[in-house]
Amino acid sequence: MKILLIDDEEGILNLVRMNLELEGFEVVTSATGNIGIKKFQDEKPDLVLLDLMLPDLNGYEVMKRMQQINREIPIILLTAKGQLNDKLLGLQLGADDYITKPFDSREIILRIRVILRRINQSKLLNENSENKIEKGFIKLLKAERKIFIDSVEVQFTFREFETINLLIQNINKVFTRKELLEKLWGYDYEGNTRAVDIHIERIRKKFKMHGNAIQTIYGAGYRLEV
Template structure:
């Protein structure tokens, strides 16, 4: 079954999550310290990481950022007591795939986990060509890696999912509602700002000139179109 790392410094929360996830059939590893968590994330292959933001030594935001810099593309769900939109956007900017605000229900958390694992599996098993050239980005969907001029660029699972969906529907208009439904699902809806941030990050990797996008076009009032 899928191995999941739980990173949480509150003992009751840590053991409660462990017991419930093991009951659901997941293999669970634990860390209650930021430095230990970063080491485990770097050295092991997990299907998903549940990462508390407020940790000793290194914050969850910094762990996420450092893991992505190291090339780790394991899906990360941030667990945060903060509800402000800026904190949520910041986590996504650092490479998190999702976030859930404490207190949360076990049912909601399990739904988020299943949704990410399902989408990850769908990307791995899709009929999309393994490697495609999209603008200046050479995308390897099989390894979740992108290359620009031979150098590896960071790609989160969410970025890969969005790019793959746009590629599979290239030269067609993909509505915002369709993108929300296919990528985020019905259990969770991001803000328009979140979607815009992901599109911007993809354009930074793909476009030659961000001031004049030629590959991922905005169809005002509707959605996006990938031209290739």
């Protein structure tokens, strides 16, 4: 698995790279946003660790440009302690997760391995199930990882795709926020319920006129109705 690490703090860059390489990961590094974007395009990493505070570009802008290249690559943000608004904005813009500085390298490795396991599980499930699912206004192609809303292809991130895939195969089933965290994130973390709410709201916006198809069941969770 190839990981792109973008951070302008040399000490963090070297420490995280060393620990990731000891775990068997291939690591590509960058100390700036512009170089990071170019390496994202050229190196085609499987996952990105992105610091929000970079000397040339805002981390959010870096993430936005990366998503324009490939929305399927999971992005974990590295944020300063206590910057809750930064974390929530990152989730709103499509980040898969965030880790607060200062952090333990073991935490990063845990988060990466969880995401890797989710990716592998998704591939296995998709290989052993029907490729095309059509329900109402949604058409989902698993192998191609494409989703069409009213016959128009809409771009979704890795975790958004997995969420829709889960919901569309369980029409009218209510999922609690805890269940969604376990099934889609694979672990619990600070601010978890807010992260789920933000994630669902992003999907609703991409559903456009069908946003209400994902129903909020107050005191319970969410369900898809089509």
